[in-house]
Amino acid sequence: MKMVRSTLAVLTAAIALGVSSFAQAGATLDAVKKKGFVQCGISDGLPGFSYADGKGNYLGIDVDVCRAVAAAVFGDASKVKFSPLTAKERFTALQSGEVDVLSRNTTWTSSRDAAMGLNFTGVTYYDGQGFLVNKKLGVSSAKELDGATVCIQAGTTTELNLSDYFRANGMKYTPITYDTSDESAKSLEAGRCDVLTSDQSQLYAQRIKLASPDDYVVLPEVISKEPLGPAVRQGDEEWFDIVRWTLFAMVNAEELGVDSKNVEETAKTTKNPDVARLLGAEGDFGKDLKLPKDWAVQIVKQVGNYGEVFDRNVGAGSELKIERGLNALWNKGGLQYAPPVR
Amino acid sequence: MQTTANAPRSRGSVWTDPRVRAWAFQIIAVAAIVAFGWFLFHNTQVNLERRGIVSGFEFLGQSAGFGISQHLIDYSESDTYGRVFVIGLLNTLLVSVIGIILATILGFILGVARLSPNWLIRKLATVYIEVFRNIPPLLQIFFWYFAVMLSMPGPRQSLGLWDTFFINSRGLYMPSPSMAEGFWPFLIAVLLAIAGIVVVYRRAKAHQEATGERFPVLLTSIALLLVLPGASLLVFGTPFHWDVPQLAGFNFRGGWVVIPELVALMLALSIYTAAFIGETVRSGIQAVSHGQTEAAYSLGLRPGLTLRLVVVPQALRVIVPPLTSQYLNLTKNSSLAAGIGYPDMVSLFAGTVLNQTGQAIEVMAVTMSVYLAISISISILMNWYNKRIALVER
Numbered sequence: 001m002k003m004v005r006s007t008l009a010v011l012t013a014a015i016a017l018g019v020s021s022f023a024q025a026g027a028t029l030d031a032v033k034k035k036g037f038v039q040c041g042i043s044d045g046l047p048g049f050s051y052a053d054g055k056g057n058y059l060g061i062d063v064d065v066c067r068a069v070a071a072a073v074f075g076d077a078s079k080v081k082f083s084p085l086t087a088k089e090r091f092t093a094l095q096s097g098e099v100d101v102l103s104r105n106t107t108w109t110s111s112r113d114a115a116m117g118l119n120f121t122g123v124t125y126y127d128g129q130g131f132l133v134n135k136k137l138g139v140s141s142a143k144e145l146d147g148a149t150v151c152i153q154a155g156t157t158t159e160l161n162l163s164d165y166f167r168a169n170g171m172k173y174t175p176i177t178y179d180t181s182d183e184s185a186k187s188l189e190a191g192r193c194d195v196l197t198s199d200q201s202q203l204y205a206q207r208i209k210l211a212s213p214d215d216y217v218v219l220p221e222v223i224s225k226e227p228l229g230p231a232v233r234q235g236d237e238e239w240f241d242i243v244r245w246t247l248f249a250m251v252n253a254e255e256l257g258v259d260s261k262n263v264e265e266t267a268k269t270t271k272n273p274d275v276a277r278l279l280g281a282e283g284d285f286g287k288d289l290k291l292p293k294d295w296a297v298q299i300v301k302q303v304g305n306y307g308e309v310f311d312r313n314v315g316a317g318s319e320l321k322i323e324r325g326l327n328a329l330w331n332k333g334g335l336q337y338a339p340p341v342r
Numbered sequence: 343m344q345t346t347a348n349a350p351r352s353r354g355s356v357w358t359d360p361r362v363r364a365w366a367f368q369i370i371a372v373a374a375i376v377a378f379g380w381f382l383f384h385n386t387q388v389n390l391e392r393r394g395i396v397s398g399f400e401f402l403g404q405s406a407g408f409g410i411s412q413h414l415i416d417y418s419e420s421d422t423y424g425r426v427f428v429i430g431l432l433n434t435l436l437v438s439v440i441g442i443i444l445a446t447i448l449g450f451i452l453g454v455a456r457l458s459p460n461w462l463i464r465k466l467a468t469v470y471i472e473v474f475r476n477i478p479p480l481l482q483i484f485f486w487y488f489a490v491m492l493s494m495p496g497p498r499q500s501l502g503l504w505d506t507f508f509i510n511s512r513g514l515y516m517p518s519p520s521m522a523e524g525f526w527p528f529l530i531a532v533l534l535a536i537a538g539i540v541v542v543y544r545r546a547k548a549h550q551e552a553t554g555e556r557f558p559v560l561l562t563s564i565a566l567l568l569v570l571p572g573a574s575l576l577v578f579g580t581p582f583h584w585d586v587p588q589l590a591g592f593n594f595r596g597g598w599v600v601i602p603e604l605v606a607l608m609l610a611l612s613i614y615t616a617a618f619i620g621e622t623v624r625s626g627i628q629a630v631s632h633g634q635t636e637a638a639y640s641l642g643l644r645p646g647l648t649l650r651l652v653v654v655p656q657a658l659r660v661i662v663p664p665l666t667s668q669y670l671n672l673t674k675n676s677s678l679a680a681g682i683g684y685p686d687m688v689s690l691f692a693g694t695v696l697n698q699t700g701q702a703i704e705v706m707a708v709t710m711s712v713y714l715a716i717s718i719s720i721s722i723l724m725n726w727y728n729k730r731i732a733l734v735e736r
Contacts (some may be wrong), residue, residue, distance in 0.1 A: 186488065
């Protein structure tokens, strides 16, 4: 009943926009504190980013961002509730106030930022769109895909990039558009389409969900820039800052060598002023954000620094084994860079 | 009006006059509804503006930039969202119209079979109806799509028929005709044959009513249809060139393709709705008193003719109103297409377009109005038909 649910979600959201009052700075934080948890929009099942394990616990980078926000606000990473959303439902759910943060491998684009009443707080994962094909096709480059049938997920930037890429290369294709990534994966296995296209990280994630992952290969071409990050409603700068600095705290912690194991010890003993400011031992930068003094300590202790989160969910410590690549720190050849706490 | 005008005026205030009161309450009710509607509209606009969400219908003129798997009119990625809307609408209408036709045919057969004197046919129809009307339509769509259509072999192992028709997991492939030199004479010959058949039918009917003698209309019609176009074929040459699908690269090229999403949706919707129509038809037929059948038999009409000339015309009066509801259900159920990626109104417009533009309120309003318009059109059409066949009492 996915589409029934999704239509309902959009409807209730539209009605909510009709009868609700408007967003105010500070309104989200107050509401979150009052209800006692952060409501977080995640995907409907994408290994490494947001998915439920066998016991019903949600795991993944996107999930950890939400847990980090809860850790910063409440000092307790478990005070978060998750709403799995399809690509189609996600923006309306955020616009209408159904979720407080949308952390759902969402690409940051100008129209989403400017026209949809959203603000992206940062980039949790630098991605790019790629192609997954069956080895039997004997295709080794995306340039050989003329005439192919391509499976995609509805309501994504992927749909637009795909069309741009094929038009730019003078090739033809037939798109088959599904609501969920599971349906497109099933359809690829059944041979309804030759190629599945999505962000590369998702392709690796979907590949391990296939019956025989070794029969499929990700083509080398990356056809787009996909900076993925959390988004919040426009008009509440206070909440925007909290979500933005939660991510910055995680990146800064990695850069400064603070991790979940040594954070409490470091907070007490550190001589490094940068670390001391981040962990609240010097100054009270949490107060500026309307957060407790030890906000960053709680984030790192309960969730981890950016490196740990990456490693555990998609990197060497996970099934996906994705290289850091663009997502390494800026001083290690990547793009992850956070402004200083001072 | 006449009576109240003549009635003696009440002496109390105007509020004791029931007529004034009734009007006043109705005016208040309408005003309240209008005010509430205006409040919703205004508040929504204010909210959208404060949250920085773009509103309005300018997006319909913007270029869409994504591909669509099935479009009945020409489409390329640089076309507008407005054109995408039309494509979604046509795709919804296509599946609804085909579904309604198939469901009606199948439903009438089932309804008659349910009352068949033959035990096996009767039980088979009962089992069919009980099975298909009790499974949710979405599951049936999934079954036809994932379990049947997608289990077909891949393009390179297609099941072929005489090397002209092919079926595989990508759809049904068939040759497509294009005009050849003999096209116009052929068309004229076919039209002439049809005109001839109409004339023969009318003459035969008049003749039968005047003299009681019957004329073999069917045989004459077939002969006309064969002879005239056949002659054109011999004299002017073939009317069509056939473009036969050929395996090229990943897929078949050329010919017509019916995508598996459409096939699955069409099958699921018509099979599901036919079960309900079957029951409607059965109840309609049973509503006609058995005395009518016995009277027809005693006049010497054969069972087939009795059904066609006596029972069905009377049963239709009972059948048509609930049949309208089934047509409406089928049309609305076609929005389940989103589940299997058939590019209908909901999947294309209320899905992709909504997401690319983020204008939920406008898109949902348009989509709902479209379904409302389609449903009301079906209702009007069926009500008109119902009036036509209604019992004319003298």
